[in-house]
Amino acid sequence: MNELPDSCAPPKALPNKRETLKRILEAARREFVGKGLADARVDDIAQAAGVTKQLVYHYYRSKEELFACVLDESSAQAMNELVTLELDHLAPRAALRALLQGMVQPYEEGELSALAQEGIRFHESRATPRNSFTELAPRLRLKLKKTLERGISSGDFRADVDPDMLLAVAALATTSAWVNRYTVSTLCGLDMASAPDAETWRRFSVDFVLSALERERSSEHPLTRPVAVFKAPGSG
Structure with missing residues (x-):
């Protein structure tokens, strides 16, 4: 497995260096989102960032290392928003709903969907010592566990639920449609690039x-969708 550095942007970097790294990462994110890892070009990233290709390689040893840093930055932002959600003032059902919607939001509003598809394959074949997703996962597990315990105490939730298994299933159920659009489109006719379908x-x-x-x-939120949303593939 290819080893990657522990840090993408050294915290003690001088202000002008931090700004340069920021520009490179922003340009790299746009390049990877638009073209994927295989077709992205370091020359184009350097040009968009206003630096030389040699400077990009000075900070990042390879295109793969740069991609790993883009993934980590995006993952860190999404996970930080989740683990810092204020839920204690909400009733258990509302709190869990807010947490689940927080999982979906980065995929609906950001570039995480395109990066996630590349990232899954990338992490399966490489060791990445610095990974914000794994670093922040314990805090997310604790947040869900506390919400679940409050719901059990209030009588809203059943008690025979494994919180870690629940978290994994919840994350897959809510976000995987943006990573595997083909399956969702084929099986239920939803186009995840369409705002109404994504909301459904x-x-x-x-x-x-x-x-x-x-x-x-509860019958307050039936497991149905708006009439006439389904459109069979190839039906126009």
Whole structure:
């Protein structure tokens, strides 16, 4: 496995160096989102960042190392927003709904969807010592566990639920549609690039996870979708 450096942007870097690294990472993110890892070109990244290709390679030993840093920065931002969500003032059901919607939001509003598809394959074949997703995962598990415990105490949630398994299933159920658009399009006719279809998936997936936890099934959020949303593939 290829080893990657522990740090993408040294915290003690001088201000002008930090600004240069920021420009390179922003340009690299746009390049990787638009072209993927295989087709992205360091020459284009350097030109967009206003630096030389030699300077890019001075800070990042390879295109793969630069991609790993872009992934980590994007993952850190998404995970930080999740683990810092204020949930204690919300009732358990509302708190869990907010957490689940927080999982979806980066995929709906940002470039994480395109990066995630590349990132899954990338992490499967490489060791990445610095990984914000794994570093922040314990805090996210604790946040969900506390919310689940509050719901059990209030009588809203069933008690026979493994919190870590729930978190994994919830993350996959809510966000995987943006990573595997082909399956979603084929099986239920939703185009995740369409805002109405993305909203349909977000609402359904969040309600689906909540329904599995409710001690008494609520009819407030039925597991249905708006009429006439489904369109069979190839039907025009």
